[in-house]
Amino acid sequence: MKRYSAFAIAREALRNHTGWDRAWASPEPKKRYDVIIVGAGGHGLATAYYLGKNFGITNVAVLEKGWLGGGNTGRNTTIIRSNYLQDPSAAIYEKSRSLYETLSQDLNYNIMFSPRGVIMLAQTEHEVRGYKRTAHANALQGVKTEYITPKRVKELVPIIALDGPRYPVLGGLWQARGGTARHDAVAWGYARACSAMGMDIIQRCEVTGVTRDGGKVTGVTTTRGDIGCDKLGIVVAGHSGHLADMAGFRLPIESVALQALVSEPIKPCMDVVVMANTVHGYMSQSDKGEMVIGGGADGYNNYTQRGSFHHIEETVRALIETFPMISRLKMLRQWGGIVDMTGDRSPILSKTPVDGVFINCGWGTGGFKAIPGSGWAMAELMAKGTSPLADAFSLGRFREGRFIDESVAAGVAH
């Protein structure tokens, strides 16, 4: 792999850009790998990357039924924050956020991490108490956050209307080191780095079955033939239930649609991310100037990657009260992804009832921020069988009643 650098750009400018390599190879699948990862979203690719980087395991294939990053990784609104309530969440999300800070350098790929700051608005007394509690919890966890006044909110977000008719802004939870990153670049950067380590990233290869021998995994059947493996990592977000079914177990997961939309580009008007969880709306401005808007998830099982329009209406109706200036904006695009929801709104990183099969799922509406940390923990779990960041998120927690309840902290989690 040739390194990207300012020098490389200058060199290529002088020779009509004829010297760039393909960012990653597209090999034919081999007969067998030490590790197969199903799903080339951010979490699958990051898992493969840290298997190689941290544990020297590079005989790895990442199998993707569509195209790389075409699932939720390429459909999300890219909010990155780590101000969760429970200790195991704070640990993995903060690890992730801190890895994001140097990820461009680590991958030699510009993922455009922009730590512009994230505000979660408190618009009810309940939220005021909840976010003060989170700020205290974060202080104990060593995650830097701050509970701020409406005056400070207005300084950070001049376009906000503090006394919205329905829900006035009463305060906010501010994480200055939160922000956004370019979602595609995160997938592409990891893919390029994995390919450079000799791993095979195989697109348009759908896993159709999991082969087992006496309770142990032996490989997968795919649309491009059978492939053997010692260990299998299932990292397929909304399709986790389907893959679990192939491997013969059930999950505490339901798949629902989550939508987002972007406006026409306008001049810079908001340089932080604002989330309004009571009214289920959040917004940031992309580098191109588009207002990137998201809301709450739909309420029923759905694999169509299309959501219900009335959710968009609800989100936009609420945001217009908080940001009156967006009422005249034209919306350019709207789309949906299939998110994998658990009962406690926390992810699952776990061994499974099938020996050699590991699963990473349940990130639901909020797993983009977690990609590096999740990959780090999942790689450790797959290599060593245990990981301090992952262990609390095992499947067993549902049976044992050890929930990591983040739904109490915020109804929407993005």
Add this chain to the structure above:
Amino acid sequence: MLILTCPCCGVAADETELAPGGEAHLKRFGPGSSEDAFEGYLFLRQNPRGVHFERWRHAYGCGKWFHAARSTTTMEVFGTYSAQVTEPPPEITAKIAAAGKPTA
């Protein structure tokens, strides 16, 4: 927009009138049951890519609960039926079978 006909009052209700209630026909387990059974009842879900039997409430209409059979991949609705049953009635399963869809 998803439209379901409420079998209780007969109204063809828009999704905005309805509240989703999750997987239908769960078998309940209480104190004294095995951990497996209790975990399965409380948390584990079919979450099928295909026909889903589910509960809905006609929240902004007659207020009653009912059941629906709907495909999660095409949004096709195979019918709605009473909440007072523990499995889908034969006319619904026949319709699903006629459409060539597995019901598991």
